[in-house]
Amino acid sequence: MRRILLTAAVATTVALTLTACGTTEPAADDNAKKSGERITLTDANGAKVELDGPAKKVVATEWNVVENLISLGVEPAGVADVKGYKTWGTAVPLKNEPKDIGTRGEPSMDTVASLKPDLVVVTNDLPPAAVKQLRKVAPVLELRAADASDQIGRMNTNLDLIAKATGTTEQAEKVKKQFDAKVVEGKKALADADLDGAKFAFADGYVVSKQVSIRPFTSGSLIGAVNEKIGLKNAWTVKGDKNYGLGTTDVEGLTKLGDVRFAYIGNDGDKNSTPFTGVLAKDSVWKSLPFVKKDNVHRLPDGIWMFGGPESMGKYIDSVVEALTK
């Protein structure tokens, strides 16, 4: 037995060593210098990011970055959880087939490295240790994903930073202008429908073994900020977290809203994400809510990423205006 073990171990080691000889790429002694002007950026943490030129091969770990890249006309080379983005971000669809780099929480360093990116754009949702490791792979632009004190400002800053790194500042200006136009347009449409200052609440919700949890988007959230920008009044009194401006509540927490207009985004690709049409339809607390009684509950189209960039927020404005003024 022992002898067999010994032989097996030695044989395995030898075999591994022999078959694993050789290289997968030639030894590179020369570092081919890139042409083009150097770009120096200061990211959300105040760290300097130096690029040899506009980044072409970009990897993104968060979907809002992915969306910004698409809006800027840069096709991302690697994206975390591609399937998830294709489920939740259909409003700003991917135009290429990027490589899946793993989960958003723990993207695979190996896969990122094998893509040989010019730039990796991450957010502060990634563990600091992982960011540190990515810096060895490629220049890393670390963004603050969300900031409850100024979401729209944060959204624009992030777009600008990505645009600067990818040499697409002109396109960024265009995207921002489009968003501003949507805001003006939406505000006017709502005012015309006599909805200026109307009380409004946006949420998403999840069902877990028949228990419903609801996530209020407070005025500190991106959607909350956009709502206020187009003249709606956020009705949530729940306190949101300091990054995303999200709270937690249950069905009875909705009673505090009073007489509001209520909207939500679910997803048909994720059957747990639509409690409002499912479990709650029979719930008597839900049925007793004034906005449910008055049929002021609006399901906005699937696929608008609620933490996205100017383009998805523009689409959000369109859909919310359409729902409320119908």
Added chain:
Amino acid sequence: MAVTASARTTRPPTVTSRTGAAAVTATLVLLVTALAIVDITQGTAAVGAPEVWKALTGRADPADASVVIASRLPRMTAGLLVGLALGMAGAALQAVSRNVLASPDTLAVNAGSYLALGVAAVTGVSLPLLASSGIAFVGGLAAAGIVLGLSSLGAGTVRLVLAGSALTLGLTAVTEGLLLLFPRETEGLYRWNQGSIAQTGFDGVLQMAPLGAVGLLGFLLVARRIDALALGDDAARGLGVPVRTTRVTVVVLAALLSTAAVTLAGPIGFVGLCAPALVRPLARRFRAFTRTRASIPVAGLVGAALVLGSDVLLRALVPADVAVAVPTGVVTSLVGAVFLIVMATRVRDGAGAAAPDRLHIRSRAVFLTTTAVLAAALVGVTIAAVLMGDSKLLLGDVVNWAQGRSGRAVTFVLDTRVPRVLAALLAGAALALAGTLVQAVTRNPLAEPGTLGVSGGAGLGAVLLVTTVPLAGPWSVAGAAFAGAAASSVLVFGLAARGGFQQNRLVLVGFGVATGASALISLLIILTDPFNATKALTWLSGSTYGRTFPDVVPLAIVLAVGLLVAVLRRTELDLVSLDEDTPRLLGLPLARGRLGFLALSVLLSGTAVAAAGTIGFVGLVAPHAARALVGRPHARVVPVAVLLGATLVCTADLVGRTVIAPAQLGAGLMTAVIGTPYFLYLLVRSRR
């Protein structure tokens, strides 16, 4: 048998009248009612006591009334039902197993149901509530069967909990693996596992209430037989009671009740353990409670008071909006962990002769061959770990990399991969060494940093630092982990020392601390960073994700020091692990030596956790296997155990990184899957 005879069999010295028992029951009913009333006045809606009163008297406005009827009352009823079911199940299990530590949790019923539901979810069948609770029932019953079978009914108080807790760890690891492998199919299962009594309407309650009634009725029908079992198997048989049938019936009924509770609210931990324990002192005063017919319903009432009390307490302490996010199960787990520890320090543990390993006398040649084989295996695994991953490399790449001549992609890949391989290797080696030291010092074959709660404490320390100072460096994380490990080990060893280091009590207290630590880690992350489940999973499941070279430096230094000390003090280790008297006869300062070795192993586990999260069972498996392979002398055990530990964790990490690439599985999950059967095997073997 004599060891486990519970208080119930000894006749109470002071026997009071039936009225006393009735008064106690009435008080309990009042307490539960009071808690239930407070519970329905708490919640996220602005519906307080006055509105509830109006709603109950039919004078409230319809909105408030619907909150009370469709949200508050179902939640309260669910709490009541869950508490009753778990309390009764625990009391019945403790009675038939004559074991004060038996309960749905300690029999791994919840973990079995969790895995069964996970498997059902993965196969993609969407099931109605009743069918899925049927699956949960089968899983729970199977797990209880395994645990009871392994620990042999009525034989060992502590063995049962050890088998149950280990199986829980293993089954949960498998389920968590499924969660990661099939994120979409199993979505929601993770949160479900936290346990919460919140309800949407009465549907669930109405479906589960009949099951609870069936359980109660069943218990009452077999109550006399259960009482007879308390006299001992032979006496019961003498009275014409079918011992085996009664046991099986009670276990099935208890599994049914806990399944009902689990389906309704997810696992609400430790209620089934605590409730009967609280009834026991009552039984000493009031004779009526010594009868199963009375004690089971009373345990149910106490269970209801525990669940509702936890819910009320939570909502009283934190704002309602935050309380919504905190699962009831986390609160009861914390309470239960404290309870388990207190019980462990009091329980009589006669099973002192826990498995001295048979003395293997092996030749030097065997030792050298084993070491050579292991070293070869380690080299093989390390090479494989460096070459394999999302992108496969060849040795020439590594050579180029080492000489600093590799191309861009290879440099990137190896710069990120090599630290992870190193972290796994070093953490495995450190945990194995720590386990060897602890087992030598405590002469306890079940002791290791994971089962002793030391790893859990280290994880808690690290998470505390990481949540308060997000940019903490590797040395401060290692320091915090060590502080946590030190605090938990002082607690565990201090409490166990009071009982003169009883073999299994140490491990039992350790399991309590480990449970409490993981509940606190969950709580901490829910309260500080609610939208970051990855963080929790990384620390709880052990992962080398995102490690860089500086992160492993503290561990490398500590491991080097540890190995040096172990080699220099090998004779002392041999003597300490032998028995209590020999070292004294030889004039060795035993206490100081032991303390030193313990401190070293705590340092090793703390730094290992900082580098790779809480990886369990390595410290258990490696020293055992080493002793089995090369005999007892530490000069041989230490190198073999360290090689084994490094190989094991490195393999687990390699598998975790590659099977579902580019997504990842924690190394801790893999080692738990390997370690659990081994732990159970050790338990079985030590029974003889």
